[in-house]
Amino acid sequence: MTYFTFFFLDNEKDIVVNLYKDLDKLFYVLATPNHHSGNLISNLARTCNLPLSQDENGKFVIKGEVPCYINADCEEIYLFKLGDIEVATIYPDGRVKTKALVPAIAKTLMSQTKDYQLDLSKTLFRTYIPKELKFRADLHTHMNGNLPADVLIALGIYHQIRYPLYYVKKLELELTNAQWEKVNAQREKVARQFVTSELKGKYLDRKINDNTFINFADLILNNLDNAELNIVKIRGSLGIIRDGQAVFTNLEKVYLYRYVFAKGKESEEKIPLHNVSQIPDKDVHKALVQMLKDKENPDYANNTIFQDKLLWIARNYKKQGVEYAEISDTTLVKKYESIEMLRQVHEVMPKIYMETGVMIRFLAAMRRIPLTIIKDAVTPENYLEQNLEVLKATSLDPYVAGCDFVGEEINDIIVLKPVFKELAKIAARDPSFVIRVHAGENDSLRDNIAHSIKCVKDSLAKGQTMPRMRLGHGLYTYSLKSQKGREVLRQLKENNVVLEFQITSNVRLNNLNSLDKHPLKEYLRHGIKCVEGTDGAALYGTTSLDEQLSLEKLLNLSEEELRLMKETESSIIEKSRQAYSDKKAAFARLLKGRDMESVLLEKMQKVKISSTGKKSDLRLDANTELKEQISEITWDRFPIILMGGSFNTENRATRMTDAAIRQLDSFLEYLNPEEVCFVIGHKLGGYEKYLIDHNTRNFRIYAVVPALMNEKEIEKLQKAGVIIRVSTEAEGMGIYKSFNYEIFERRPSMVVAFDGNSAGVNLIQEARNGKGKSAIFVWSHCKVLRQKAQSLHGYVYLFDEENTLIDVIKKVQKNLESLKETASEKI
The missing domain is CATH 3.20.20.140 (Metal-dependent hydrolases)
Known part of the structure; x- marks a missing residue:
């Protein structure tokens, strides 16, 4: 078989259909190279009732033949279908006319669960709508969220923007030896400007790398052997995460990657814009050619x-x-x-x-x-x-x-x-x-x-x-x-x-x-x-x-x-x-x-707006007020995040039940205080308060708190005697981000969730997305969290009176052992 052409089933170029010819027959191989969990392609195959196979690298793919038809003009055409939906018409000269796409919603929901529930009609859409109903x-x-990644990349080349070394390293982009030599020489010069800086370690490295640049046009055009892979990585950085739902933290990070292009500054040293025709991505190439015509x-x-x-x-x-x-x-x-x-x-x-x-x-x-x-x-x-x-x-x-x-x-x-x-x-x-x-x-x-x-x-x-x-x-x-x-x-x-x-x-x-x-x-x-x-x-x-x-x-x-x-x-x-x-x-x-x-x-006239709060609402700096209790989360204990009091609306109180309390009592008895620690939020209410009041076995308890708190909240934390971690976020509902920075991105963990709404849902998603991997257990009687757990089927475990927390933990113990690594044999 000889390679023929390819097309994508989605706007983000995550679902690719590669086409191969063998005489007059056409075959396809559908793959999802940017998705690593295997969920997307597995769910898509099941929804379309198609068999999965593996490629030479062991990755799941869907293979099949594209049937050939003769149209009314006596032309040969190939019709690619999934289920009963006609997706694309493929012509012998290599043209592909797509008629249906997988929407981003369906792709996201397929990516994050092992049990996708939508049918084919809600997974693959025909891309047309009546003219009189089309929104305008x-x-x-x-x-800065408007332009497709391919256009931003083309703009970066055309305007020869400065691309920071930090992102080169963060995305693991490939440079030529000559490019590395040049950018490292520049980095040495930049580093001299920070010899008196108070920054140390990774913070100093980040600052230096943020201020060391490579000409983006040089990065792509003078590095064509690596251009295809580099463009794929850069494109991926300009949209939110692919293998599941994101949270606001991810969105903020994506904007930083986009700012490099959308608010770009041109390099001082320009290069001739040659080799444009050799750019391997056709959409980047097409946009850049038009930009050169615009010139x-x-x-x-x-x-x-x-x-x-x-x-x-x-x-x-x-x-x-x-x-x-x-x-x-x-x-x-x-x-x-x-x-x-x-x-x-x-x-x-x-x-x-x-x-x-x-x-x-x-x-x-x-x-x-x-x-x-x-x-x-x-x-x-x-x-x-x-x-x-x-x-x-x-x-x-x-x-x-x-x-x-x-x-x-x-x-x-x-x-x-x-x-x-x-x-x-x-x-x-x-x-x-x-x-x-x-x-x-x-x-x-x-x-x-x-x-x-x-x-x-x-x-x-x-x-x-x-x-x-x-x-x-x-x-x-x-x-x-x-x-x-x-x-x-x-x-x-x-x-x-x-x-x-x-x-x-x-x-x-x-x-x-x-x-x-x-x-x-x-x-x-x-x-x-x-x-x-x-x-x-x-x-x-x-x-x-x-x-x-x-x-x-x-x-x-x-x-x-x-x-x-x-x-x-x-x-x-x-x-x-x-x-x-x-x-x-x-x-x-x-x-x-x-x-x-x-x-x-x-x-422009000076404006003075009245105070937005009462004296009793005056907020204090938690770093100053709680400095005696602040300490790093220990590395010799496995962190268990207990949700059940802090991850609600500010005015929503957690209502405890006897059944849930019995679960928590059994859990505390089951754990070893020398091997685990608890991490909670700042409110010290509901099940968090119960944990503190019934901590007879002296578990180490950390509370992540917002940067600004009122006097009453400060006093409550001081009396509780918990160890403090101060979030960069000033609002209580934003502290879930700090759990991500300090735990989910850095180390294995466990989440036990009894109650919460939006902030709790975000914390669970952060735990699911984190590099450190987390075992997540949700009390099934909390409606909002149960709904979230069901959308993450295969990654979150529900427990209740019949399927107790301890029983569920024992069932997944083998998975937990691989997550804990250096932690205790018994949690």
């Missing part, structure tokens, strides 16, 4: 990286049939950066619109909590006041449609109520100004939808009409059948609030584990206005069309329900286009021929 807007997306176009010849990013975002939208988008970007609330961004937007967007017909506008994004993933970043305490100062000016620009509150939803939006008073003033001046809040994304803060509306309504001046308001995600609130739920429906309807749904990001970010609980159909039935967004499509391996197909197929939306969403979207597009025209004229009158920078700086 992306109303919920983020600037000859006077409209784009002098584009910055940011301007080229906008151009390719628009081209990508045009390809997807999207004509209007509003992109969230935090740059628009930064003083000088915002002005430079808008200058570049005004310079290039008219040309982009002429080519693509796509209108791009922006939402000025403010973080609901400071970003902690960037270790050296210092966020001033008054950062929201500074954001509002800039927003008062940038909101005048016609390309700025409104504002957005972004970031992980781990605090009640009500604490930001004073900020909404300033936003209401902007909306009073500009009736088209959109106030968008990320709310209801996870199940931990079911008040946030109601509180978001209340924050806006209570901030309006007397007689002021409700501004345009949208809520991003809107998955979770009170039961819509309850009194509180019916009140939420009333408020949504009366105030004309629009809900935005992004089902792929909900699943891939661990916020949606059961599709049958999705509320979209119920909202539509009650007359609530709903639209689709992508949440930064490229991050999640989706597109606008895939997102619509996922909503339709997985949630069983009818044509009428799709039509309702389409009507809402069309109305928003029409009003937004009119708002742009009106603001453009007003902005021209404001400038009166003056420089935009001087006018906007003049309009």
Whole structure:
């Protein structure tokens, strides 16, 4: 057999179909090279009722013959089918026309379980939708999550960006000897600048490697022997994890990898862009060739990286049939950066619109909590006041449609109520100004939808009409059948609030584990206005069309329900286009021929917002207040994370049961205090408190606590006598990230979960994803955690009164022994 061609069954290039010819017969080998657990291909084979085999490297593959047909033009064509779904037409000249794809949602769910439950109709989608129902807007997306990895890689080559040595090593990229020699010589020079640094060990190495660069074009074009493998690794770093659901920690890390390209800086030493035709990836090659053609176009010849990013975002939208988008970007609330961004937007967007017909506008994004993933970043305490100062000016620009509150939803939006008073003033001046809040994304803060509306309504001046308001995600609130739920429906309807749904990001970010609980159909039935967004499509391996197909197929939306969403979207597009025209004229009158920078700086007015809390809510530095109790988690004991008190909503208390207490008593009796230690959260409630109060055998107990805590919480921890680990996160619901950094990524462990909601679900997913491997046991009477456990079939073990924790542990003891390695023979 001779190799013929290949194609992919998904947007992220994870499911590849290689084609081989033997005379006039065509054969296929389907593989999933980027997925290492074997779950994806095993579940796909079972869903399609196809046999698995192994390749020469022992990896699972699906093999078969592609039948040949004669079409109406008497041409030979090959039809590749899975089940009864026609996936691709393959022509004798090597052309492949794909007609169906595996959506990112199905791929994620197949990847993380050994028992995938969806049928073929919800696993493989035909990629078309009636023209009159096709959505034409992306109303919920983020600037640096928009572009596919292949376009970012091409941009990196074209603009010859600086690529940090840290990522070369982190991704284990292959360089030539000459490239290593050059980059190591540069590293020696950089290292001299840090001889007086207080950083030591790996922290110093990281700092040096972050500031040592290789020209990305050089890395690819002068290293063609390794280019194919390097591109695959780099592409993988630009999307969230593949072998299961991710959590917000993973998303933040992916953004750091994307920033290298999206906010790239050009190398000082440029190389000739030769060997372009030899780039092994056809999509990277195609994009780069077009960029080189753009260089000859006077409209784009002098584009910055940011301007080229906008151009390719628009081209990508045009390809997807999207004509209007509003992109969230935090740059628009930064003083000088915002002005430079808008200058570049005004310079290039008219040309982009002429080519693509796509209108791009922006939402000025403010973080609901400071970003902690960037270790050296210092966020001033008054950062929201500074954001509002800039927003008062940038909101005048016609390309700025409104504002957005972004970031992980781990605090009640009500604490930001004073900020909404300033936003209401902007909306009073500009009736088209959109106030968008990320709310209801996870199940931990079911008040946030109601509180978001209340924050806006209570901030309006007397007689002021409700501004345009949208809520991003809107998955979770009170039961819509309850009194509180019916009140939420009333408020949504009366105030004309629009809900935005992004089902792929909900699943891939661990916020949606059961599709049958999705509320979209119920909202539509009650007359609530709903639209689709992508949440930064490229991050999640989706597109606008895939997102619509996922909503339709997985949630069983009818044509009428799709039509309702389409009507809402069309109305928003029409009003937004009119708002742009009106603001453009007003902005021209404001400038009166003056420089935009001087006018906007003049309009930036100091803002003072009132305190967001009472004296009793004053939060103290946990590192200072608890310094006598802080110590590293010991390495001579096997860590057991006990969930049952801290991993809830702030106001949700764990209700203990006698049956669960008996399980915990037996567990404590079974364990050896010399071989294991416990790690809990910061609340010291529920089963955590029971552990502390009944620790008669003197188990070592560590509590991971947020960086900021009130006086009452501090006193409680001091009296409990637990050993303290302080998280980098200031919010209690974010401390699950520290369990990942300190335990799951570094060493074997066990999780025993009695209770929790969103934060608990995230901790379980972190344990499942961690490099250190973790045995996870969940009390089956906790509905939320049980649902999560079922979505991770084969990786999480349920226990109850009949199948006790000890019995279940004994059943999987052999697996635990391989995880523990140096730990005790008996846990």
